[in-house]
Amino acid sequence: MTDNLFQDTNLTVEERLAAEALIVDVDGFEGPLDVLLTLSRTQKVDLRKISVLELARQYLAFVEKAKELRIELAADYLVMAAWLAFLKSRLLLPPDPSEEGPSGEELAAHLAFQLERLQAMRDAAARLMGRDRLGRDFFARGQGEDITRIKTVTYTATLLDLMQAYARIRTKDEFRPFVMDRDSVFTMEQALDRMRGLIGFSGGWTDLLSYLPEGWHSDPVKRRSATAATFAASLELVKEGRLEIQQSDTFAPIQLRKRKEDGA
Amino acid sequence: MNDAAGTHDSLFEAPPMAEQERMVEAVLFASPEPVTVRELENRMPIGCDVKQALEHLKGRYEGRGVRIVRVGDAWAIRTAPDLGFLMQRETVETRKLSRAAVETLAIIAYHQPVTRAEIEEIRGVSVSRGTIDQLLEMEWIRLGRRRMTPGRPVTFVVTPEFLDHFGLESARDLPGVKELRAAGLLENRPPPGILSGSDEDDDDEDVIDDQPELFEEE
């Protein structure tokens, strides 16, 4: 540390001012390499000819100054300081042949390379950003007659679809109104039950239609079903020999009467 | 106004016409909307003869892939109409007809001419306007004769396009209910209470004209 203070006194006034400016500005730096790059400018030489030793001194002075001013430096600034202190000792001391690893010169050369590369990237970035740019200097078509994606939606169906749909409707008809359908269908069995009960009371010829159950007269669908069922039941009863049936003419009313016992 | 611009020419160094043409070209190209002459004049250096530059530019693009066109009182660059096909990425999406549409279509095919009320009766649900419209639009159905019943409702019949699409010579070629049943498409049980359209009558040939009776009782 005393070494550092000692080094500090070696700095020119200009350098010290620069270092203080850096410290005030420490938040504006993009890391230790950025600080080194800035410091290197004070040497006013080509980066390839930079004195890394001198640069290390400047950086260490910068860190010391920050400490004096009680400015908290981020860890990586301190890591760099430690590394530079090590580098400096390597550069100052005669090489120890027993020591492993890269020489001070190699380390210094790499640091110089890093600085030069960073500077090169900065210059490149500036040139890049300085180029003519789309939307600022040159322009794309403002009115994109963009490709119209003509989406033609065609609907299709196959004959099978059609047939299945129709079949579905017809099948559905059987299920949908199942109970209701029962309502409008008077089965022969029902008619037979009814006729068996009623037939005993019939004396003379009676119109078949009068045997239709209550509520099956008005609705044509129901009437048709009940008529057919009653007619079929009558035929059944005739077959059983319990009923006589007659019709005077085509389309004339069908008449029924109980068959006289003994064929009287 | 041109005259006014003309008198200014001597006072202001207007760019050469070729340059003015370039400017008009760039502005028309980059502008999101057609650009009026006034707007062009405002943007370009004083002393420019925008109208003349436009005429030059228009001539230059004659017969090319794009043209300088006038849109109202503004100007724009547009692709040549004969190359419109290049601007279209045709994607034909084939979708299945909805179930409602297929069913409605089937009923029309089997029962035509048929009124909407009849279709609804057969399907047991109401038929949306959209479904009918879609089928009309596809040209698979068209309006038939009006039914001679109260209200004179319109009827629907299938079209030659329909027959064409389904590979039928006539609607009579549609498999009857019997065949549907044989093919296992219909449960082997006669639908009670409903007249099964086309199987029992061999005079199915009259289907097209005679169906009306089927629906007399409404």
Added chain:
Amino acid sequence: MNDAAGTHDSLFEAPPMAEQERMVEAVLFASPEPVTVRELENRMPIGCDVKQALEHLKGRYEGRGVRIVRVGDAWAIRTAPDLGFLMQRETVETRKLSRAAVETLAIIAYHQPVTRAEIEEIRGVSVSRGTIDQLLEMEWIRLGRRRMTPGRPVTFVVTPEFLDHFGLESARDLPGVKELRAAGLLENRPPPGILSGSDEDDDDEDVIDDQPELFEEE
């Protein structure tokens, strides 16, 4: 590929070159985005020599208000940069990039494909997530292939949008890239005495030559 197209010529009646030029012109005019050669080929009639048509068209627009420019594998029409002053109204204020973002972008462009660790090594400071995100969001960079080193880190490369924005035909045309390369400043030189992962692949040097592949997946 051109040869293949040539042999097809006899089979398919390709339109005359002047007509092909019109077609390419129309398509490029219509699209605000660069259009790839493949896309052009797909859209135009079979047998067209798109590349030749593009060359013709490029020549035709030499010195005009708009130019035919190449962006990677794609082509676009852009206004001549010297006329930018006329377009003030169209200027879209782009978000100002931070210094960190600009540097990171430049490093990616010049060193691609490059890992985050390499970017950090070059800048001597860690790269914030936000910086990368911003560049990704702007679609100026995208993920490249993973590096075949331990940990298989992702790499970053620049996009065709980046090239388009900066008016570059390819990453090879980045300003000063040749000089930087000659000076060894695009090398990923490891610190001495450290066995770094990145020195194994010396093929990093071909980065620029390899560029075409970077944009092959469109």
